[in-house]
Amino acid sequence: MESRQRLLPRLFIDVVLPSTIAALALVLALCVQQTHTMSERAETAIALRLERLAGELGNGITNSPQAVLDRALHDGEADQLRRVELHRPDGSLFGSGAAMSQGGTIYRSEMHGSGDPPSWLSMQVDTRPLRMAQGLVWLLGCLCAGGILVLAWLARVTLRHHVVDPLARVQDALHEMVNARPPAIDAEPTGPEFNDIRLTLQRLSELLEEQRRDWSTMQHDNAVEALDRLRQSQAATRSKSQFIALVSHHFRQPLQALELFAAGVDSGSEEERQSLFQQMRTSIAAMTRLLGALLEISRLDAGVIAVKPTGFSAAELFMRDRTSLNDQAAEHHVTLVWRGSHHQLHGDADVAASLLYQLASNAIANAPEGRVLIAARRRGQAVRIEVRDNGPGIAVIHQQRIFEEFVQLQAGEIERRGGYGLGLAIAERLARLLGTRIGLRSEPGRGSTFWFELPRMPVMERNSTPRKQTSPAWRQAG
Numbered sequence: 063m064e065s066r067q068r069l070l071p072r073l074f075i076d077v078v079l080p081s082t083i084a085a086l087a088l089v090l091a092l093c094v095q096q097t098h099t100m101s102e103r104a105e106t107a108i109a110l111r112l113e114r115l116a117g118e119l120g121n122g123i124t125n126s127p128q129a130v131l132d133r134a135l136h137d138g139e140a141d142q143l144r145r146v147e148l149h150r151p152d153g154s155l156f157g158s159g160a161a162m163s164q165g166g167t168i169y170r171s172e173m174h175g176s177g178d179p180p181s182w183l184s185m186q187v188d189t190r191p192l193r194m195a196q197g198l199v200w201l202l203g204c205l206c207a208g209g210i211l212v213l214a215w216l217a218r219v220t221l222r223h224h225v226v227d228p229l230a231r232v233q234d235a236l237h238e239m240v241n242a243r244p245p246a247i248d249a250e251p252t253g254p255e256f257n258d259i260r261l262t263l264q265r266l267s268e269l270l271e272e273q274r275r276d277w278s279t280m281q282h283d284n285a286v287e288a289l290d291r292l293r294q295s296q297a298a299t300r301s302k303s304q305f306i307a308l309v310s311h312h313f314r315q316p317l318q319a320l321e322l323f324a325a326g327v328d329s330g331s332e333e334e335r336q337s338l339f340q341q342m343r344t345s346i347a348a349m350t351r352l353l354g355a356l357l358e359i360s361r362l363d364a365g366v367i368a369v370k371p372t373g374f375s376a377a378e379l380f381m382r383d384r385t386s387l388n389d390q391a392a393e394h395h396v397t398l399v400w401r402g403s404h405h406q407l408h409g410d411a412d413v414a415a416s417l418l419y420q421l422a423s424n425a426i427a428n429a430p431e432g433r434v435l436i437a438a439r440r441r442g443q444a445v446r447i448e449v450r451d452n453g454p455g456i457a458v459i460h461q462q463r464i465f466e467e468f469v470q471l472q473a474g475e476i477e478r479r480g481g482y483g484l485g486l487a488i489a490e491r492l493a494r495l496l497g498t499r500i501g502l503r504s505e506p507g508r509g510s511t512f513w514f515e516l517p518r519m520p521v522m523e524r525n526s527t528p529r530k531q532t533s534p535a536w537r538q539a540g
Contacts, residue, residue: 081214104187127148144162
């Protein structure tokens with residue numbers, strides 16, 4: 063109730079009162095302007111008549127000017143001219159018309175060039191019609207002001223009846239709904255705006271009642287949802303078990319090879335033993351790479367890697383692992399091309415370099431005796447890092463699977479490629495860590511293009527010191 067009492071004066075002061083004051087000020091200004099204009103028009107007309115009459119009379123007139131004065135009086139009747147007088151330097155006076163005892167105004171003008179002392183003219187004008195006209199203007203202004211005040215009072219009544227009272231009823235209904243009580247919806251007709259609100263309140267009341275009746279159904283739905291989550295959790299557990307089984311399979315192969323190699327160490331010549339030791343080192347290195355990749359996937363999934371965004375150039379990004387990638391390219395007889403090193407980037411340089419390394423290693427492994435292009439291209443406010451190869455390409459149906467763990471589309475080539483199908487899985491997690499994604503464009507027989515985007519370096523960071531170059535130990539695990 064107290065808020066309702068404060069709302070009406072607030073609305074009146076904020077909405078009605080400024081318009082009322084503006085309208086009254088406008089009426090006042092119009093009345094002042096109109097009365098001033100009427101006075102100026104009358105004075106201008108008399109001044110012109112005085113000037114014209116002085117021109118007709120001139121100086122040194124020998125004949126009687128009475129006829130000129132009579133004609134001037136006759137012509138000025140429309141301007142309420144009542145008497146015209148000519149005063150000569152010799153004291154003679156010529157006049158026309160009857161002088162007014164009250165309600166008249168006298169205007170005088172000297173006749174220049176008529177000697178010393180000069181002659182002068184005077185005209186007496188009846189200003190009562192002008193005063194009546196000006197009074198009529200102010201009367202109309204007062205009537206307009208009264209009408210404005212009446213409209214302001216009616217606006218206040220309208221605000222109370224059509225805004226404040228309906229809002230108060232809405233507030234009461236909402237208060238009842240908040241307190242979990244059925245609201246008393248007033249059926250009193252209101253304007254179309256509040257009629258919609260009243261219908262909405264009725265609908266809300268019905269919905270609340272339905273919610274109370276459907277509480278048991280909601281509990282059942284919650285139970286079903288909990289079961290669905292349990293099934294999803296079980297499915298995730300099965301997926302993890304399959305993942306562990308694949309890991310065990312890939313570990314078992316080099317372990318079995320180690321057992322066979324170790325069994326043959328004691329027999330054979332020195333040359334054969336050196337060959338066996340080399341094969342054992344190869345198997346151990348393979349397990350080390352696999353274990354490092356698995357540990358990195360675990361770290362990325364656990365979210366323990368902190369991202370430290372900073373500014374760096376594409377040249378710095380390309381130089382991180384350029385030597386290692388060139389060695390891989392030479393081993394696979396691949397031509398490696400770098401372009402766009404002048405671009406400035408913003409992000410975690412270490413994570414970005416790791417992501418680029420995984421994509422480039424994958425491209426080199428899939429483009430034997432081919433060509434791999436690593437380029438930085440500007441895309442609006444971002445810079446796209448592309449890795450393009452001319453390998454066999456990837457069919458559309460397989461383009462999502464290649465980011466899963468242990469997925470290799472060319473089965474039986476693990477030994478030749480030296481990988482386990484974990485490089486793109488790690489790359490996809492690194493892209494998420496950077497806040498970007500890996501894009502792919504590929505067709506069978508036409509090569510593949512992988513890319514990710516990083517923001518451009520802000521201008522204020524362009525002169526920052528380059529970060530120290532580091533290389534995570536697991537990068538050979540692709």
